[in-house]
Amino acid sequence: MTAGDTASVPRIDPARSACVLIGVDTYESLPDLRSVRRNVEDLDRALGDPGIWGVPDDRRWVVPNPRTPGELTGPIREAVEKAEDTILVYYAGHGLLELDDELHLALPASKHGWGETSLAFSVLRGLLLEARGSVKRRVVVLDCCYSGKALGEMDGEETVPRRRQIEIEGSYVLTSTTERERAHAPLLKTHTAFTGALLDILQQGDPGHGERETLTLNQIYRLLKDSFAIRQPPLPAPQAQDQNGVGDLPFIRNCPRPANHVPIPSRWSRLRLLLAGAGILLTGAGLGVGTTLGWERHASQPRDFPGSCGSQDRAVLLDVSDRLDESGTNEYNGTAIEQLSALALTGEGTEAIAVRDQGGTHVFRLTLGREAPHTLRPEVRHQPRTLYTPEGRDFPKFDGEGLVIERDGRTILVSEERGPSIRRFRLSDGRQLGEPLPLPKVFRPPPAPGGRADGTRNLESLTATPDGKHLFAGMEGPLLGDDGKSGAHRVRIQSYRGESGSHYTPSIQYGYPTDQGYYLTELIAVDDTRLLALERGYMNGLGSGVRVYKVDLDGATNVDGQILDTGHEDRLVDKELLFDLASCPPGDLKKRQGQPNPLMENVEGMALGPPITGTYRGRRALYLVADNNSRPRYQSTRIYSLAVRLP
Incomplete structure (x- = not known):
């Protein structure tokens, strides 16, 4: 679809969408992932920024270090009830391949080989497919090891001609790696490699195509691939799967004007806001967010003190x-x-x-x-x-x-x-x-x-x-x-x-x-x-x-x-x-x-x-x-x- 085509296609509506951002950065048996918390915070702020996407505060959920599967899925159920256009789910944390060779999303107490201590992605997939009657589109973003295993899991929807893409349901899955590669979380970096690059795109847009007023999910995906292709040493290439043309719908504003921006202190905050507004599900393997236990709606304004310094609430x-x-x-x-x-x-x-x-x-x-x-x-x-x-x-x-x-x-x-x-x-x-x-x-x-x-x-x-x-x-x-x-x-x-x-x-x-x-x-x-x-x-x-x-x-x-x-x-x-x-x-x-x-x-x-x-x-x-x-x-x-x- 060209820039001229997208001009006549309605944009994914942030006011009628919802997003849930999940991050697990602190673990009892697995290595901690300190950059995950900033991933979630900055992404939440970005998705809520009207100059990027603009999802309202009461339609964005931040879920730091959920201790049980229910703490992870509960906010998604509530967001589904609120969303009418798109539900976006993002996960950053450790991704595990268990004995069934299925992708599992790690929780703070997860242990490798103990599948019952984590959340199988199939459970999350089933929850999102149940939402087909209430929301038009589902977007999942995974920033974790082996996240490419999720590709194909959202199948089962009839593929129809693109001209009907606005009227039908569809899904989009964006992952940080293939099904056999590990995600990259550089030591002492503010964000993980994948989410950091995503935040850069949300904030800076596509300077090479400034004539575009908006960017689609597929355009974001291509920018991510180009960014990773020139990295030295090479990093795992992001993967994407588009069902029923969701990836070609106008999504975020391209090169947002500074005057429209809410102050964003870091790439993590920018990405968090963008995903929350779009209702996209991001899944992250090998990453985790350090925040307070449980889940909460996150306001778009900069966070003031007091505030928790990690999920253990110490x-x-x-x-x-x-x-x-x-x-x-x-x-x-x-x-x-x-x-x-x-x-x-x-x-x-x-x-x-x-x-x-x-x-x-x-x-x-x-x-x-x-x-x-x-x-x-x-x-x-x-x-x-x-x-x-x-x-x-x-x-x-x-x-x-x-x-x-x-x-x-x-x-x-x-x-x-x-x-x-x-x-x-x-x-x-x-x-x-x-x-x-x-x-x-x-x-x-x-x-x-x-x-x-x-x-x-x-x-x-x-x-x-x-x-x-x-x-x-x-x-x-x-x-x-x-x-x-x-x-x-x-x-x-x-x-x-x-x-x-x-x-x-x-x-x-x-x-x-x-x-x-x-x-x-x-x-x-x-x-x-x-x-x-x-x-x-x-x-x-x-x-x-x-x-x-x-x-x-x-x-x-x-x-x-x-x-x-x-x-x-x-x-x-x-x-x-x-x-x-x-x-x-x-x-x-x-x-x-x-x-x-x-x-x-x-x-x-x-x-x-x-x-x-x-x-x-x-x-x-x-x-x-x-x-x-x-x-x-x-x-x-x-x-x-x-x-x-x-x-």
Whole structure:
């Protein structure tokens, strides 16, 4: 059908259509798929954008991490009742081929080989075929491994001359792969390969054919194939099946005008909106979405805080503030408030202390806001304190990275990277008290005798148990000889025993495994056997990655004097993901240079607050702080607050 032909054919009507977007990003037995959540969010926003398709808010359903088949199919049944023109269903997650050689859509608890733990595509097919009497067209989009198995599953409808395509029922299936290929979800990418390309087309249209006012599903499919054909290395080619001419109906607007656009922060949001409005079913294999359990209608406006950071509902992002970058609050009596690398709560309401690294030896006392953690309004109200040697002299070089406020509130412990060292300071005048705490020889960089540490990724984190009887000091990077696999690192955590404000002696040394491309940046002691660990990574073009893990030290091996090379995984502590900051809602934050995800920043510090009352009762407040590296034009001195669920 030519452009002239489509001009006389009615467009798929978004006002009379409905779409259901399903994403599974978190799994108990299968690898997590962190990019799936952004797939669904950005696609929902795109499909709801009047400049792209324009499906109303009450006709779009977002289904993140459905735990049971009923949680997945329930929203589809409701959408079918509402749709009169087209029903569009999108799935992104793991696709499994079970013993019956049938495509199964994975759920969070699915296990390969246990077909009863996932949803057979035939069940979804039957549900959509039952809808033939109430909707004219059904569109399915699958972004998952082996999704090509769905092609042909929607057969059984009489093929009729194209001139009658508007009056009859039909279907369109678009898949990310063939029936024997795996889908592609690049590590640290915002979206999966297939959905990312689809979002680009929805947002940018077909610039090579600007005379077209609309694009059809078949035209979108051809653009996808062309996009994948030039990729290096080659990726699986998308597949499509058109029944009764649905693929030739005018669908979305081509090259939507910016004036018509609702702000769309990412490709995932754009695609989510487009699919919801068209009523197309997208199926995705090998992908998953990390959002709250259950399903919900998703509004087209940008999401505000609070918002869940993953399907397990372990963390909720309450607020984010860049206020310390604003004129009038970014300095105090001429001292710049920047390069904050550690944060600790004083125990007096929402007051906290932060340490500056590299650019000076300042300690800032600040308040996080009267309504923190629900609403952040950070402000420095006191003259910053400078840290001095025991003799009252300036340190020639000092790189403060970790911070502990001791129980009497009069002294602090600060770990610094350049030494490295752990020193005690009196808050009243900033002077060092006594000698630094003893450190293992291997924590020092060469040429110090026995030193095996990296001078630039050294002693980064410090925390104390609530009773002050245990300290934990963490290295950011591995020691010489402690080799991990494929960019993952094995780093050391040194524990101490003693009394707050008094002496500490070294105790057990632990081995901690970081994720690929990540380093250990901060620790929080929940008690003497449980920690929270903050991992951070950065890659040019992909931005920062920030993850917080729960760490269990109970029964862990003392690795003092041992090498943590490959083959000794049993020497490492156990960890479990609490949340990935990239899975939290981005809101309307300003995107900084080098951060494709506007939520992400150079997070270095973390502080655990008291139990929260009200809506998030039973959770603890958790605060994060980002170091701007004295580059306020490109990085932010940002503070985050979250409500986290701990055992």
